[in-house]
Amino acid sequence: MTLTAFLKDRLVYIMTFLFLAGFAILLFVLENYRYPGLIESGTMVYIAVFAVFLLIIWLAADYVRQRHFYRQLQEATERAGERDGAAIVNNGVTHEQKLVVALLQEQNAAFLNELNQYKRQQELRNHFVLQWVHYMKTPVSVIDMQMQEVLRELPLGEEAQREAAQSIQEEAERMTRGLEQMLHTARLDKFALDLHIRRRPLHEILRSAVNSHKRLCIKHSIFPRIDGEAWVESDEKWITFVLNQLIGNSIKYSKTKPGSKNLQFRIKEQNGGAVTLEVEDEGIGILPHDLPRIFDPFFTGENGRSSGESTGMGLYLAKEVCSRLGHSLTAESVPGKGAVFTLTFKPGGIHVME
Template identity: 50%
Template sequence: MPRYQVPRYSPSPKHEVELPARRLYTFRTFLQDRLPYIITFYMALFFAMLVLTLDLQHGRSLPSISSLLYTALLATVIILGWIAWDYARQRLYYRQVAEMIAADKPTALSIMRVRDGATREQLAVQQLLEKQHKAFADELADYRRQREQHLHFTNQWVHHMKTPVSVIDLLLQQAAEQQDAENDNQAIRSSMQEELERIYRGLEMMLHTARLDQFRMDVRIDRVSLLPLVRETINRHKKACIRSSIFPRVEGQDVLVETDAKWLSFLLGQFITNAIKYSKDKPGSKTLRFTVSSLPDGGCSLSLTDEGIGIAEHDLPRVFDPFFTGENGRLVEESTGMGLYLAREVCSRLGHDLAIESELGVGTTITIYFYNSAVHQGLFV
């Protein structure tokens, strides 16, 4: 059976220090940047001493006024020459910085134009600007991607919610026309119940999608008894299971896991909803098996195995991507492509691993791996 596992969540360090960059700020490099100043000082000092030495060789006990003026003039020429040279080599850098500061809203082009630093300090500022711009651009691109995903999902969610609302309206009209037919009214009530459940599932997914951005504010880690939570979640979906001739079965011994009960219940609800969605059209009775197993390192796993239509092998690596529905999405109108994506995001934040196995036409198995030592790795990142 083809299998795909979500890569283990490993938070990246927030503060990366590059050793070459650290070595840039040493006393040696500080002196190297000021080497022209030192050379200029000693040149002026050398010429001053040379003039004084010549005066002493002519038998004078003190230097003459003309010698002192000549020394001062020579030192001034050297300093002015040095200043002119230093300004010439740094002029382009200062001009680029001035243009960037003068701009009301510095663009990426203006920031990237600051590229002609002459000293190591100026080169370091260039690197800082480039890294800051890259970090800002990455953050902005990530924000835009999330906004596009959210907008796409909102539009898709509204579209899916319009269908059950329209169906309920049609059923109410039929009920008004057939008030004396008890059997017809019973069927209408059953259909209305099914549509209301679809609305509830859609609202729940929308709510949890909105909460995912503020996950840290809406999580509480406890030691949760696994089997009672599984049975409670099954009971919330028992009517839908009965309508689709799906019979849940729970196997294994109860264990305690470190997780958030509310978010784990949401995950199980998504998996049960998917099992119902992709199994209800198969004839006959189907089994939805929940299996709790121990792991060699002390953790445990919870597997959900359905007998639905399965997933094509080439679709497995993409089933956790947002809005991806694959071949099944063309067969089942309710597919949004967000359920497994949300499951992956929640599992990564809770420190759980998630894997999926499927065989086309046979069924699908989704497994959550609980590692109590890793539950906090992804929570506060």
């Protein structure tokens, strides 16, 4: 609190003091008028100056005494958005200030207690999600293996049974990818604990991710092509997750278009050591009014709602993972012609993150 604000808060007291001092001087003047020579004019001036001097001394002493408390309040106000902002105010002077300090401490303790309970609940919930995902991955894997065995043993001519088995296998793959997305969502809060940065061949990681989608690509007449090679510093598991999201989205929004479609991957080394990966599909594209929001959580967009398969979390997680790895992810699109997602691996990557 500045001295000006301090004086404004005590303006009523100052005016009252000056009024009483002025009233006393007025009484002296009237008394001197009644009995001339009783009080000299110099004495009245001295009394007035002395009263003002006492007022200034009192205000200065009071301000110095409470200045530390006001500074604490000012600093706490500036850090109001921080968790420990209220803990700064810990020293009151007057009884009223001590009550304020006690109130803030009680409120801060209650807040921290509630926050710790919430964190504990989140940890338990994340633990349950991780356990459930790992539990569900086993039966899904068994279903996939059984469908592979069924397809191997089906005799020629049983096209209906083969189509049904392939459909079940495809749904099992979708369940597997959904479980992986949930698993990575739960792990995002502990990102730093699940990170292993090393120099890896981007083209090999990309080729592995494309091969995991080859069944869908063949089924929907999508022909992937990888151009270029480069080595990047990143976490292989997390960047594979990002690539799976981009490839899965490209297939999802390309399969409804008739005929054959291309899925182009272009790896380029830029000046300064950066590496870019462009993922270009020939799908239905993204509408202009949806494009700025595709990386927002739970945003599905008009095309996503029409397809009925979008959760609105895939691109959000991909963007979030890229940001934490020190990479960038952007998108461009022409409705009806396709979309281009550009993944940029900056020099130094995660090593230059703040």
